Each structure stands twice: as structure tokens, then as C-alpha cells.
Amino acid sequence: MTDVRERPAAGPGAGDRRPGELGARELGRWTWRQLTSMRTALVLLLLLALAAVPGSVVPQEGVDALAVSRWKADHPTLAPVYERLGLFSVYDSAWFSAIYLLLMVSLVGCIIPRTLVYARAMRAQPPAAPRNLSRLPDHRSYRTDLDADEVLDRARAALRGRRYRLRRDQDGAVSAEKGYLREAGNLLFHVSLLVVLAGFAWGSLFGYQGGVIVLQGGTFVNTAAAYDDLDPGSQFGPEDFDPFDFTVDDFDITWLTSGPAYGTAREFSAALRYRESPGAPERTYDLRVNHPLTVDSTDVFLIGHGYAPVITVRDGRGEVVYDGPTVFLPQDQTFLSYGVVKAPSAQPGQIGLDGVLFPTFEMNADGDPVTVFPSPENPLVSMNVWTGDLGLDDGVAQSVYVLDTDAATPVEGPDGRQLRIDLRPGETEQLPDGLGSVTFEGVQPWVRVQVSKTPGKELALAGVVLALVGLLGSLFIRPRRIWVRAVPVAAAPAGAGPDGDDVGADGDQVGGTMVEVGVLDRSGGADLTDVLDEIVADLRTAAGRPTEEETA
Numbered sequence: 383m384t385d386v387r388e389r390p391a392a393g394p395g396a397g398d399r400r401p402g403e404l405g406a407r408e409l410g411r412w413t414w415r416q417l418t419s420m421r422t423a424l425v426l427l428l429l430l431a432l433a434a435v436p437g438s439v440v441p442q443e444g445v446d447a448l449a450v451s452r453w454k455a456d457h458p459t460l461a462p463v464y465e466r467l468g469l470f471s472v473y474d475s476a477w478f479s480a481i482y483l484l485l486m487v488s489l490v491g492c493i494i495p496r497t498l499v500y501a502r503a504m505r506a507q508p509p510a511a512p513r514n515l516s517r518l519p520d521h522r523s524y525r526t527d528l529d530a531d532e533v534l535d536r537a538r539a540a541l542r543g544r545r546y547r548l549r550r551d552q553d554g555a556v557s558a559e560k561g562y563l564r565e566a567g568n569l570l571f572h573v574s575l576l577v578v579l580a581g582f583a584w585g586s587l588f589g590y591q592g593g594v595i596v597l598q599g600g601t602f603v604n605t606a607a608a609y610d611d612l613d614p615g616s617q618f619g620p621e622d623f624d625p626f627d628f629t630v631d632d633f634d635i636t637w638l639t640s641g642p643a644y645g646t647a648r649e650f651s652a653a654l655r656y657r658e659s660p661g662a663p664e665r666t667y668d669l670r671v672n673h674p675l676t677v678d679s680t681d682v683f684l685i686g687h688g689y690a691p692v693i694t695v696r697d698g699r700g701e702v703v704y705d706g707p708t709v710f711l712p713q714d715q716t717f718l719s720y721g722v723v724k725a726p727s728a729q730p731g732q733i734g735l736d737g738v739l740f741p742t743f744e745m746n747a748d749g750d751p752v753t754v755f756p757s758p759e760n761p762l763v764s765m766n767v768w769t770g771d772l773g774l775d776d777g778v779a780q781s782v783y784v785l786d787t788d789a790a791t792p793v794e795g796p797d798g799r800q801l802r803i804d805l806r807p808g809e810t811e812q813l814p815d816g817l818g819s820v821t822f823e824g825v826q827p828w829v830r831v832q833v834s835k836t837p838g839k840e841l842a843l844a845g846v847v848l849a850l851v852g853l854l855g856s857l858f859i860r861p862r863r864i865w866v867r868a869v870p871v872a873a874a875p876a877g878a879g880p881d882g883d884d885v886g887a888d889g890d891q892v893g894g895t896m897v898e899v900g901v902l903d904r905s906g907g908a909d910l911t912d913v914l915d916e917i918v919a920d921l922r923t924a925a926g927r928p929t930e931e932e933t934a
Contacts, residue, residue: 417484418491426485427575433481437472440464444471444613445832446593446685448711451781473586486579493572500565508549508559511865515900520910522918523898530554530868530895533921537866540920546864555867564905567855574848581842588622590614591834596630597690597707598827603627604680609833624678624835628656633687633827637757645716645755652684652829669831679835686830688712688719691739691763692823697728698816704728707826710739711783717741717756722785723765726774733817734772736785737765737802739825758825760806767793767801769817793817861904864917869896897921 441449468475546558592612690707710721742755743762773786792800805822
């Protein structure tokens with residue numbers, strides 16, 4: 383006799399497998415099912431939303447490289463960790479791309495099987511009537527003098543008028559169903575997510591965004607070299623830049639000068655002159671926040687502003703070695719701004735200045751210098767002076783907002799401390815040891831604009847619209863099934879009434895047709911009383927003589 387416990391292995395390697403252990407094929411199939419489940423798709427969608435949060439909180443290199451530099455300088459301990467995690471370029475990081483791709487795979491793997499099931503359901507007939515309609519949560523029955531065929535004909539006509547699909551070749555009952563588009567709405571919603579993701583992917587591959595600071599009176603030409611920071615897509619080339627240029631003629635700010643919001647800007651406006659291509663006629667545009675200038679397929683946004691002190695530096699020979707507006711970066715809401723000046727050609731030694739601009743300078747009660755209003759009503763620059771090697775000759779590129787003083791020598795004042803010069807517009811400070819002089823000429827405003835080209839935004843917008851349509855369809859379309867059964871009631875042999883009709887033992891009229899109506903809401907939770915009443919009202923008629931007997 384063969385021991386049933388010693389059955390042969392079902393396949394290669396199966397004899398070494400413990401009960402419940404998955405092979406490579408089963409494990410792959412289980413993993414695919416988990417990845418393509420609706421629950422996993424929702425989790426990945428939530429993870430994608432959470433992964434985008436750091437991109438809104440942490441400065442991004444592709445949006446504002448200056449803000450990234452300042453953040454790194456202010457957080458020297460966290461900066462290496464954030465850089466290793468890719469938090470300064472979230473949307474280009476490997477982990478964000480992994481979530482993005484997994485979500486797309488999950489959606490595709492979820493949509494295709496559901497679409498096939500939906501296609502089969504669209505071709506299938508409504509299910510036959512249940513044996514006992516009285517067990518449905520919403521049902522009604524009554525008796526009428528109409529014969530069963532006439533009741534069923536009335537039911538078919540009434541349900542077709544209400545756009546129900548009927549089951550064919552069914553005797554003694556009518557089965558009807560509608561609300562098939564609810565599942566179409568669900569599928570459309572999921573497809574729309576793919577459309578939105580594809581739109582974003584298209585924009586990130588074939589588009590770009592960059593930032594640049596333009597002084598009042600300055601001109602910007604849309605080329606790669608003109609940007610302060612540029613983040614192009616992997617498929618974007620220099621030939622894809624739209625050949626426009628613009629000039630900032632004026633920049634106007636309306637400040638609140640009273641109330642709790644004192645010192646807050648109410649409105650920004652930059653007056654531009656632009657040309658869509660070289661040689662094209664000039665046009666004008668008032669660039670404001672949330673009102674971008676659109677040229678061809680490129681958008682120009684106003685995202686910031688500040689001040690540039692006009693500084694002139696003369697060396698020991700009296701020659702001008704630095705002249706012009708110098709962009710200072712705002713440090714807080716009062717527009718206290720920091721900047722540096724570098725004069726590498728100065729003789730007898732290089733001259734470097736670093737310090738701050740006070741737009742409206744005052745001394746507070748503690749004797750500390752402060753700015754009391756963000757507009758340049760009483761500007762003052764206060765800068766330290768350096769000489770010697772500023773690291774400009776070692777061939778390493780330097781930021782224009784950073785002064786390398788590792789090998790420089792601080793210039794000493796009469797008190798033996800590092801010289802700090804405080805200048806108002808029109809004032810000049812002579813530097814010691816024959817180094818030269820520094821003159822503060824005035825203040826010139828600048829604006830920061832973001833220029834972006836996003837070719838997939840129309841596709842993403844279409845996906846959002848499709849998502850709304852699909853969501854509305856899945857919320858408001860109710861899939862319902864209705865069954866109507868008509869059963870002839872046999873006459874009882876109890877006797878005849880005075881008018882010749884058959885009556886039962888208790889004197890009630892018998893015969894006619896017993897009609898049962900059942901309604902089922904497949905989505906659940908709906909009140910079908912009104913639907914049931916309307917169907918029964920269509921079926922019952924004064925023709926014949928319907929009885930008063932009715933049960934809910």
C-alpha cells in the first residue's frame with residue numbers, strides 16, 4: 383500500500399519546498415497583484431503627494447538657486463544631509479522618480495483588467511429575476527385584473543422609457559438594469575491620473591524653468607547664458623528657447639503705510655517692453671504677480687524684487703575699477719539686504735567689500751542700526767573692507783554673492799579694528815594706506831523673474847478635467863437593477879359572487895395577476911422608495927379593476 387504522505391513532487395524543486403512557501407513564479411504573481419491593486423495605487427498616490435511636500439518647503443535649485451545657497455549657509459549641519467537625500471532637487475531625485483513610475487505601472491496594471499471586465503459587463507444581459515423578490519430590501523407586490531402578459535408589456539415599455547436595458551428571452555418576468563456608466567466614470571478617473579502624470583512627465587522632459595535678476599532699465603535676452611540658474615529637461619536643447627527679449631523700464635510698489643500690515647507691499651508692477659523675436663515690433667506689458675507674460679509657449683513670472691546699491695570703487699591710482707549697481711539679496715521682510723563688491727584689478731591690491739543695505743536707516747532705542755521701512759527712503763550701506771588675495775585668480779568660479787576672505791587681509795581703521803564704512807547716497811569714503819576710495823551713488827531696484835516652458839500643461843489640464851468628469855460620473859450615476867414578475871392567480875372553487883365572479887372562502891375576489899416588483903441599488907446606501915413608487919405607478923392602471931391588496 384502506498385503511503386499518501388509520500389506523493390511525488392508536483393514540479394521541479396517542489397519536493398524541497400515547505401508547505402505554504404512560494405516559488406519564484408508564485409512570488410512574482412503575488413507581487414504583481416499587490417502592485418496593481420487599487421489599494422496600492424491609492425497608497426502610491428498618497429506617497430507622491432507627500433513626496434512633493436519637500437519641494438514646496440525646501441528651496442529648489444531649479445527654481446531659486448540663490449535661496450538654496452542662503453539655506454545651505456544658514457543650516458551648515460543639515461545641508462549635507464538634505465543634499466544627499468536630494469531635497470534641493472526633489473522632482474529630479476531617484477526616490478521621487480521611483481514613486482512616480484511605480485504609480486504609473488500600478489495604474490496601468492489596475493486599469494487594463496478592469497476595462498476588460500467592464501467590456502464584458504457591457505455586453506452581458508441583466509441577470510435573471512431572483513426566485514424570491516420579497517427578500518430584497520426594496521420590494522412591492524400587488525394584485526391586478528390585467529393578465530400577466532399585459533403587465534409585463536407595460537413593464538418593458540415603462541423601463542425602456544426610463545433608459546433601462548432589458549434582458550431578452552425571459553418568460554414570466556422582466557429584468558432591467560442601468561447605470562453602466564458609473565464604472566466608466568471610475569475608469570475615466572483612473573485614466574485621467576495617467577494623463578496628468580504623462581503631462582507632467584512631458585513637461586519635465588521637453589520643458590525648462592530658470593530664474594534671472596534684471597535691474598530696472600536692464601534687458602534680458604532668452605538664451606541659456608542669460609540665466610542665473612537654469613533647470614532644463616533632459617530632452618530640451620538650446621535651439622528650443624523662444625527667441626524673445628524684454629526690458630524692464632520701471633518697477634513700482636504700492637506699500638501699506640498704516641495699520642497692522644504697515645510696511646507690507648500691496649501690489650507689484652514691472653513695466654516691460656518686449657519683442658517676440660529679433661526685429662519684431664516692440665510691445666508693452668505690465669508684469670504683475672500671478673499675471674505672467676506669455677510669449678509663444680514661454681511664461682515669464684514676477685516672483686521677487688530687491689535693491690542694488692550703485693557703488694563706485696577707485697583704486698590707489700584714482701582709476702575706476704568697479705562701477706555700477708550691485709545686486710544685494712533681501713534677508714528678511716524689512717528688506718535688509720546683503721551683498722558683496724569685488725574689484726580684482728585694483729592697485730596696489732585687490733579690494734573686496736561685504737555688508738548690508740538698510741533701505742530706511744534708523745538707530746533703535748538700544749543704539750543698534752535697523753531699517754524701519756522696506757522702501758529706500760533713507761538708504762545706507764555698511765560694509766567691511768578687505769584687500770589682498772580674494773581667490774579670484776585661482777581659476778575656480780565664484781558666486782557673485784559670496785566673498786572669499788580666507789586668504790584676504792581685513793583693512794584696519796584708525797582704532798585698529800577692521801574698517802567698516804557707512805555711506806549714504808552721494809558720500810565717499812577714502813580707504814587707508816592709499817588703497818583708494820568707495821562712493822555710494824544711489825539705489826536702483828531689481829526684479830527677479832522666473833521663465834518657464836511647460837509643453838505638457840495642456841495635457842495635464844485635460845487630465846484634470848477628465849478626472850472631474852469621471853469623479854462626477856462615479857458619484858452621481860447610480861447602478862440599479864429592477865425586476866418585475868407577473869404570476870396569474872388561479873380562481874378558487876369556493877363559489878361565485880352575486881355578479882358571477884369567483885370568490886374565495888373569505889369572500890375576497892380571486893383570479894387576476896399577482897405582480898412583484900424588486901429594486902436593487904448596486905452602489906448601496908440609496909433610498910429607492912421613490913424609484914419603486916414610480917415604477918409601480920407606471921404599472922398600475924385603472925383599466926381592469928386593480929384590487930386594494932398591496933404589500934410592501
